[in-house]
Amino acid sequence: MIRLLLRVLGDEYAQPVRRTVVLMTTTAVVEGLSYALLVPVLRALFGSDPSQAWPWLIALAFAVAGFAVLRYLSDLSGFRGGTTLLRGVYHRLGDQLARLPIGWYTTGRVGDVSVLASRGVLQAMSVIAHLLAPIISAAVTPLTIVVVMLAFDWRMGAAALAAVPVVVAIQAWAGRRMDEGDAERHERDHEAARRVIEYLQAQPVLRAGGRSTEGFRQLDDALREAGRAARRRTRTAVPAVLGLSLAVQTMFTVLLVLGTYLALGADIGTAEVLAVLVLAARCADPLLSLADLGGQLRAARSELIRLDEVLRTEPLPEPSAPIAPRGHGLAFESVTFRRDGRTVVDDLTLTVPQGQRLAIVGPSGAGKTTLLQLLARFYDVDAGTVRVGGVDVRDIGTETLSSLFAIVFQDVYLFDATIEENIRLGCPDADTARVHAAASAAGLDEVIDRLPDGWSTPVGEAGALLSGGERQRVSIARALLKDAPIVLLDEVTSALDPRNEAVVNNGIERLMAGRTVVMVAHRLETVRRADRIVFLDGATVIEDGTHAELLRQEGRYAQFWAAGLTPTT
The missing domain is CATH 1.20.1560.10 (ABC transporter type 1, transmembrane domain)
Structure with a gap:
């Protein structure tokens, strides 16, 4: 004892x-x-x-x-x-x-x-x-x-x-x-x-x-x-x-x-x-x-x-001699990843050139979110290599790798603090002007104006005093403030009403501008303007191309589109 x-x-x-x-x-x-x-x-x-x-x-x-x-x-x-x-x-x-x-x-x-x-x-x-x-x-x-x-x-x-x-x-x-x-x-x-x-x-x-x-x-x-x-x-x-x-x-x-x-x-x-x-x-x-x-x-x-x-649980190993990434392009090279005895990603090869937008679509359980997690090194792969800026993510220091990504999830968690304090998590040293600019770009002005104490209003535990769309706007403002060169978006608008979705999409467009982007979405309308779309199923890529190219192929992506899995606009 x-x-x-x-x-x-x-x-x-x-x-x-x-x-x-x-x-x-x-x-x-x-x-x-x-x-x-x-x-x-x-x-x-x-x-x-x-x-x-x-x-x-x-x-x-x-x-x-x-x-x-x-x-x-x-x-x-x-x-x-x-x-x-x-x-x-x-x-x-x-x-x-x-x-x-x-x-x-x-x-x-x-x-x-x-x-x-x-x-x-x-x-x-x-x-x-x-x-x-x-x-x-x-x-x-x-x-x-x-x-x-x-x-x-x-x-x-x-x-x-x-x-x-x-x-x-x-x-x-x-x-x-x-x-x-x-x-x-x-x-x-x-x-x-x-x-x-x-x-x-x-x-x-x-x-x-x-x-x-x-x-x-x-x-x-x-x-x-x-x-x-x-x-x-x-x-x-x-x-x-x-x-x-x-x-x-x-x-x-x-x-x-x-x-x-x-x-x-x-x-x-x-x-x-x-x-x-x-x-x-x-x-x-x-x-x-x-x-x-x-x-x-x-x-x-x-x-x-x-x-x-x-x-005594071992964290992911840190590189003894960290290597700085050369640019912000992304690549999966023959990547295989297993979790709980199941192969989630199987021998997948995929590249995202710097500054381009990649959209990942496919049925639930296909491994879409897992690809984002592997990029941010939430896990290490079982085989193959995930690269950022041409460097294996395992050779990049954790702080350096984290600074490269701005991630917006579907489920947003806010601390029981004010909106300003929650936004500042993206960049604690930012001045007030930058924080307010990020909030404005994310469409938070109208939310702050109707709160009883404005910027000083606590949002409650897990942001309970805000709606889902309002919490998502705070998350986007946080990502804008971080100003990272790579943006990962995971089902950001899938649970929003049309009005909030429009505001959030405007914020996302500002967030994605000039950055390397990988987005996951079920609502295909949100990804049709991506530079490239991959359809993921069975733990691997089965279709790859632009929105127009994939529709002409009349494959799985076209079936998803025709089945009405995208909202009408």
């Missing part, structure tokens, strides 16, 4: 944890040794001259005071360390997430990472602030007391020592059983959370169908499975708790019987027996707490494992 924690923290933060562990271990040993003074205290109290107990009582008081100081320092170190390390882990996780390729962020993984970054990191780092000291105390203090018992009477100490492997075996057995239950419960809880979100998002559909008061079967099933998993985990924990309690009580009973036997035989004094029993009773409390602490520790460990998996 400590090794896993240190690996997650990294070298920068591992050393403070080691110091905290040493301090907490020392505190636990001092606590156990302080109890050794109970033997001479009780021996004096039950002896012929009880006043002889005073020196030992004073020594015990100093020992307890020393333990209290060490406990304060170790707890303070744990709390301060936990706070510092929590901040450090958040920074480390954030840096790692920023390095991982965009293609890594699948829908399910985004949900898992969001839970991990909120509750998961807090639970994992609670080990240092809240669990480390009790766990070390529960393990080290009883062992120290057993050593003290061995020093006063080897028979009583040996009897107590015999319980150690039993307790360890029970904890190991319980850990193995509960790990399975914890994993199942985690999976079921996440499934239930996903179904709750799905149920909330499906409210318009359910209400439109008059089913708003009915049960949602997938959610009901997920909640029932989560409840069953929780009950199974509880049933799994009961034998461990009972077994540990039985082992501790058995140890105490054996010591009581053995001490009585030795006292009756005059092999040991009554005071010593009483002191050993007091020490044994002091062992019982921390040992019994191991069951509860073990459960908390296993829960934190499962989060640490998930955190470690994310931190």
